[in-house]
Amino acid sequence: MADILAKLKQSILDFDEDVALEAAKEAVAEGLDPVEAIGSLAEGLNELGEAFEKMEVFLPEIMLASDAFKAALEVLEPELKKRHTEGEKAIPVVIGTVQGDVHQVGKDMVATFLTTAGFDVYDLGVDVAPSRFLEEAKKVGAKIIAAASLMSTTRPVQKDLIDFLEAKGVRNNYLVFVGGGVVTQDWADEIKADGYGQDAIATVELAKKLLRVA
Ligand code: B12
Incomplete structure (x- = not known):
């Protein structure tokens, strides 16, 4: 479990959409908490943001990383929806x-x-x-x-x-x-x-x- 969370975060740090997708699918297959999984992706992007501030990475990499984030989020979203408690009024x-x-x-x-x-x-x-x-x-x-x-x-x-x-x-x-x-x-x-x-x-x-x- 911890491995998959680390892989999710690392995929963002490496701006690697393929690995992000793979890790997201593994997270789903292993029944990982999707909130935790998305949290790891966000951690990666925030860390990358810090590196961006220090000019250690640049905009093209950040764009790739956010694309990887979005792709992984799409895989995890249905898992989040499954946890949605029915019967609430849609506001x-x-x-x-x-x-x-x-x-x-x-x-x-x-x-x-x-x-x-x-x-x-x-x-x-x-x-x-x-x-x-x-x-x-x-x-x-x-x-x-x-x-x-x-x-x-x-x-x-x-x-x-x-x-x-x-x-x-x-x-x-x-x-x-x-x-x-x-x-x-x-x-x-x-x-x-x-x-x-x-x-x-x-x-x-x-x-x-x-x-x-x-
Ligand atoms: C990814 C990114 C980009 C990507 C965006 C891609 C995309 N499709 O989203 C790209 C490469 C396009 C980009 C462009 C630019 N960026 Co930029 N970017 C970032 C970066 C690295 C990460 C932002 C991010 O996605 N974080 C991860 C998410 C999960 O966190 P979050 O957005 O904060 O969201 C959480 C909460 O804030 C909250 N939340 C978010 N939205 C909302 C809304 C509501 C209503 C509520 C209640 C809560 C809420 O919940 C979220 C989840 O927990 C930040 C660095 C940083 N530290 O934030 C810089 C940063 C925001 N960018 C910055 C800049 C300057 C730019 C550019 C001007 C760069 C340039 N020179 O061209 C352009 C702006 C173009 C424009 N007109 O908007 C600066 C802004 C500085 C400032 N204080 O004004 C930052 C802070 C980097 C820096 N330190 O220089 N960027």
Whole structure:
């Protein structure tokens, strides 16, 4: 078991999609906890992020690593879904990464975990304008709008989103969740977001708590 977790993490550090896929399939075959398996992938990507900051690896490698992450996540996702407790009301959630920001992996993880917890997730992808969040939220009757930002240059767009909802007179119709690498609880408080999720699991717990879902 520990071997497979280490292999998952290493596959990301080696930006090796083939090995990531192989390890994910092994994890499924061995009945490993998919949450742990995804956690190992995330550990790998976070470590790679640190190496990126020290300029020990470069963007092309990071792109390969995130592709490997996404491929492995697809294999593990059905396992997560099997653990989903039936009978919960599917509450619509709109999620996306804010305008100007193309980071996808963490947002995808949150979307996956929310989906497997029974939420009805509408993923708008990356580079999403405030108006697009609202348009989709209205369309699907969302209860939560969740906005990711990974860069200090795009974090202000989370505030723009909240200001936009205020300006349209619909702020109270939605719980706004914010998260992503550069986001903190202090920032969430400052912009009067309804929730901050440090990671995917915390985000699901918060969503359940605020919406009083069991
Ligand atoms: C992978 C990556 C990329 C990939 C993204 C590929 C993809 N498809 O996603 C690529 C190579 C494209 C990329 C590009 C760039 N990147 Co980049 N990237 C990263 C890296 C290494 C990892 C991010 C990641 O996926 N982490 C793993 C996931 C699992 O973690 P996470 O995203 O934090 O998500 C978790 C939580 O935050 C939370 N969460 C996430 N989203 C949400 C949303 C909500 C609503 C909630 C509640 C919670 C939540 O739950 C997640 C799961 O637990 C980070 C380094 C780092 N330390 O973060 C840099 C980093 C984010 N990138 C950075 C930069 C600067 C760039 C570029 C500008 C580089 C360039 N010079 O071109 C471009 C940006 C282009 C753009 N306009 O967006 C900087 C940002 C610096 C800053 N503070 O502003 C970082 C921090 C690296 C650095 N130190 O320089 N990048």
